[in-house]
Amino acid sequence: MTTETLPERSTSESAIGVHVKGYVERVRGGELGALPAVFGLVVLCVVFSVLRPAFLSPVNFANLFTQGAAVTVIAMGLIFVLLLGEIDLSAGFASGVCAAVLAVLLTNEGWPWYAAVGASMLTGAIIGTVLGTLVAKLGIPSFVVTLAAFLAFQGVLLLLVKGGTNISIRDETILAIANNNVPPVVSWVAVIAGVAAYAAIQFVKARRRSARGLVADPLILIIFRVAALAVIAGVAVYVLNLERSRNELIVSLKGVPIVVPVIVVLLLVWTFVLHRTRYGRHVYAVGGNAEASRRAGINVDGIRISAFVICSFMASIGGIIAASRANSVDPNTGGSDVLLFAVGAAVIGGTSLFGGKGRALDAVLGGAVVAVIQNGMGLMGYSAGVKYVVTGSVLLLAAGVDALSRKRAAATGRR
Amino acid sequence: MSQGPVLELRGIDKSFGPVQVLHDVAFSVYPGEVTALVGDNGAGKSTLVKCIGGIHPIDAGEYFFEGEKVQVNGPRDAAALGVEIVYQDLALCDNLDIVQNMFLGRERTSGLVLDEAMMEEMAAKTLAGLSVRTVKSLRQQVSSLSGGQRQTVAIAKAVLWNSKVVILDEPTAALGVAQTAQVLELVRRLADNGLAVVLISHNMNDVFAVSDRIAALYLGRMAAQVRTSDVTHSQVVELITSGRSGELGLRNGNGAAS
Ligand SMILES: Nc1ncnc2c1ncn2[C@@H]1O[C@H](COP(=O)(O)OP(=O)(O)O)[C@@H](O)[C@H]1O
Numbered sequence: 001m002t003t004e005t006l007p008e009r010s011t012s013e014s015a016i017g018v019h020v021k022g023y024v025e026r027v028r029g030g031e032l033g034a035l036p037a038v039f040g041l042v043v044l045c046v047v048f049s050v051l052r053p054a055f056l057s058p059v060n061f062a063n064l065f066t067q068g069a070a071v072t073v074i075a076m077g078l079i080f081v082l083l084l085g086e087i088d089l090s091a092g093f094a095s096g097v098c099a100a101v102l103a104v105l106l107t108n109e110g111w112p113w114y115a116a117v118g119a120s121m122l123t124g125a126i127i128g129t130v131l132g133t134l135v136a137k138l139g140i141p142s143f144v145v146t147l148a149a150f151l152a153f154q155g156v157l158l159l160l161v162k163g164g165t166n167i168s169i170r171d172e173t174i175l176a177i178a179n180n181n182v183p184p185v186v187s188w189v190a191v192i193a194g195v196a197a198y199a200a201i202q203f204v205k206a207r208r209r210s211a212r213g214l215v216a217d218p219l220i221l222i223i224f225r226v227a228a229l230a231v232i233a234g235v236a237v238y239v240l241n242l243e244r245s246r247n248e249l250i251v252s253l254k255g256v257p258i259v260v261p262v263i264v265v266l267l268l269v270w271t272f273v274l275h276r277t278r279y280g281r282h283v284y285a286v287g288g289n290a291e292a293s294r295r296a297g298i299n300v301d302g303i304r305i306s307a308f309v310i311c312s313f314m315a316s317i318g319g320i321i322a323a324s325r326a327n328s329v330d331p332n333t334g335g336s337d338v339l340l341f342a343v344g345a346a347v348i349g350g351t352s353l354f355g356g357k358g359r360a361l362d363a364v365l366g367g368a369v370v371a372v373i374q375n376g377m378g379l380m381g382y383s384a385g386v387k388y389v390v391t392g393s394v395l396l397l398a399a400g401v402d403a404l405s406r407k408r409a410a411a412t413g414r415r
Numbered sequence: 416m417s418q419g420p421v422l423e424l425r426g427i428d429k430s431f432g433p434v435q436v437l438h439d440v441a442f443s444v445y446p447g448e449v450t451a452l453v454g455d456n457g458a459g460k461s462t463l464v465k466c467i468g469g470i471h472p473i474d475a476g477e478y479f480f481e482g483e484k485v486q487v488n489g490p491r492d493a494a495a496l497g498v499e500i501v502y503q504d505l506a507l508c509d510n511l512d513i514v515q516n517m518f519l520g521r522e523r524t525s526g527l528v529l530d531e532a533m534m535e536e537m538a539a540k541t542l543a544g545l546s547v548r549t550v551k552s553l554r555q556q557v558s559s560l561s562g563g564q565r566q567t568v569a570i571a572k573a574v575l576w577n578s579k580v581v582i583l584d585e586p587t588a589a590l591g592v593a594q595t596a597q598v599l600e601l602v603r604r605l606a607d608n609g610l611a612v613v614l615i616s617h618n619m620n621d622v623f624a625v626s627d628r629i630a631a632l633y634l635g636r637m638a639a640q641v642r643t644s645d646v647t648h649s650q651v652v653e654l655i656t657s658g659r660s661g662e663l664g665l666r667n668g669n670g671a672a673s
C-alpha cells in the first residue's frame with residue numbers, strides 16, 4: 001500500500017488529468033460504475049439501428065420510454081432493498097396489486113383519480129411495511145418472505161380482478177401518464193431550467209469547497225459535465241418533439257411522453273435522498289456493515305423496514321404507469337417478466353446484489369438497456385421466447401460482471 | 416500526574432447466562448496516560464471494554480466518570496460522556512469513504528442536507544492534529560486502505576468528538592512491524608495530548624513501549640494494576656499466566672487483589 005502524503009491543494013493545470021487518472025484507476029480496481037451499462041446501451045443501439053433502421057425513428061424512440069417506464073420505476077425502488085443486500089421478489093406482483101386497487105376504485109367505485117392514486121400508493125406503502133417488519137423484526141430471510149408474498153399477491157390480484165376478467169381504465173388523467181405528451185415549449189423550458197440549475201449547483205458546490213480549502217472539482221470538469229447533460233437532454237427532447245404522426249393533418253403526435261418527467265422527478269428525489277441526506281448515508285452504511293452501523297447508533301431495523309416500504313411504494317407507482325399504458329389491469333399486470341426485468345435493470349445499471357453499492361441512476365441506465373433489448377428484438381421479429389432467453393443472459397452477464405468486479409476489487413485491496 | 420482517574424470502575428460483575436466472565440473488577444484510567452489492559456485469551460478484556468462502552472449492561476458495580484457516579488445504559492451514553500472505543504474488528508463500512516466513516520451515525524447537516532464540506536474539513540483537521548499523513552485522499556473508500564490506515568481511521572474517528580477516554584482493543588494484532596510502530600506512536604500521541612488511553616495488547620514489547628500503567632486481568636479478576644516502571648516483563652507475564660507474582664496479584668484465587 002502506498003503511503004503518499006495528503007494531496008497538495010493546488011489548482012494546477014493537471015487537475016483534470018488527476019481526475020481522469022483517478023477514474024481509470026478506479027475502473028482498473030474493479031469499480032466499474034455506469035461503464036458496462038453505457039457501453040452496452042451504445043453497442044445495442046448501434047447494432048439495432050444498423051439491422052433495423054426503424055429503430056432510430058422518433059416513434060420508436062418515444063416507444064422506448066413508455067415501454068421501459070414501469071420496469072425502471074420498480075427497479076428504482078428495488079435498489080433500496082438491494083443496497084441492504086436483501087431482495088424483494090414480490091415487487092412485480094405488488095405493482096399488480098396496487099394497479100388493481102387503482103382500477104377497482106376508479107372504474108368500479110367511481111373514485112376521483114387522485115383519491116384512487118393515493119389509495120394505490122398507500123397500499124404499496126403498507127405492503128412494504130409488512131414485508132420489512134417480517135424481515136427486520138422476525139428475522140425471516142427476505143428471499144423467503146418475498147417469495148411467499150410473490151405467490152400471495154398473485155392470488156390477491158386474481159381476487160381483486162374477480163377471476164380472469166380485466167378492468168379497463170377510462171379516467172383521462174391516469175391514461176395521460178403513459179399515452180400523452182408534454183407540450184414542446186414546456187419541455188424546452190424544463191430542459192433549459194434543469195441544465196441551468198445543475199450548472200449552478202455544481203458551481204456553487206465547487207466554490208464552497210475551495211473557499212474552505214478543500215479539493216474541488218476543476219472548472220473544466222464542471223463545464224464538461226454540464227455540456228454532456230445539455231447535449232443528452234437537448235437531443236432527446238429535440239427528437240421527441242419531432243412529428244411522429246403518420247398523418248399530422250388528422251392528428252398531431254409529438255412531445256416528450258409524460259412518463260419521462262415522472263421518471264426524472266423520481267430520479268432526482270431518490271438521488272437526493274441517497275446522497276445528500278443522513279437517511280441515505282445510513283442506507284449505504286447498513287448495506288456495507290450492519291454491525292458497525294448498529295454500534296454507530298443507527299436504527300438498523302428501521303432502515304431495513306424503510307427500504308422495503310420505499311420498494312413497494314415505488315412498485316405502486318410502476319403499477320399505475322403499467323395500468324395507464326395498458327389502459328386496463330388484468331391478472332397478469334406486474335406478473336411474468338416484470339420483476340426479473342426490474343432486478344435485471346438494477347443489476348445491469350451497476351447495483352450490486354451483495355449490498356452497499358448502487359444508485360437511483362442505475363435503474364434508469366439498466367432500464368434503458370432492458371427496454372432497448374425488448375424493443376429492438378421485437379423489431380427484428382424475434383419471438384417472446386428468444387427475447388426472454390436474451391434478457392436472461394444479459395442479467396446473468398451483469399451479475400457476473402458484478403461478482404467479478406468484486407473479486408477484482410478484493411484482489412487489488414479495494415475491499 | 417497527581418490527577419485523579421477520569422474513569423473508575425469498582426466491583427464490576429458480569430455474567431453471560433450461567434457463565435460469570437467478570438468478578439468484582441476494579442479499574443482506573445488516568446488522563447494523559449496510557450493504561451495497558453493485559454490478560455490471556457478469554458480473560459475478559461473485551462467484555463470489560465464493552466461494559467465500559469455500554470454495549471453490555473453490568474450486573475453489579477459502580478461506574479465513576481470524573482469523580483461522579485454515572486449510569487451507562489448504551490453506546491450513546493458512553494459517547495455522551497466522552498468515552499470512545501475502537502473495537503477489535505474496527506467496525507468500519509468498506510463501501511464508505513474515510514470522512515463518511517468518521518462521522519458515521521453523527522453526520523453533520525445544514526437543514527436536511529449533509530454538510531459534506533464541514534465534515535471533510537473537521538476530518539482533515541483531526542487527522543492533521545494526529546500528524547497522520549499516510550492517506551492519499553479523505554474521499555477514498557475505506558476498502559482501499561491498508562490495515563494500518565484502517566486502524567488510523569478508526570482511531571481518528573474516536574478522537575474526533577473531543578473524547579476524554581479512548582479505548583483500543585488489540586489495535587496492533589493484525590499489523591506488520593512498521594504499521595504497528597505507527598499505530599503505537601499514534602497511541603502515545605493521544606495520551607500526550609491529554610487523553611486517557613486504554614490499550615489492550617498481547618505484546619509485552621508494545622505494552623512496555625507505550626504504557627504508563629498496566630492492569631492485568633486473570634480469569635475475569637483484576638490481578639493487579641501497577642505503574643509500568645515498577646514491574647518487569649517477567650512479572651507481568653506471571654500476572655497474566657497465574658494471576659500473581661510475588662507480592663503482587665491475587666491471593667489463592669479467592670478474588671482479593673493486593
Ligand atoms: N456475548 C457473549 N456471550 C457469552 N459469552 C461471552 C460473550 N462474550 C464473551 N464471552 C465469554 O467471556 C469470556 C471472556 O471473553 P473476552 O472478553 O472476549 O476475552 P478477551 O478479550 O480477554 O480475550 C470468554 O470465555 C468468552 O467466551
Ligand SMILES: [Mg+2]
Nearest residue numbers: 460461462503
Ligand atoms: Mg478480546
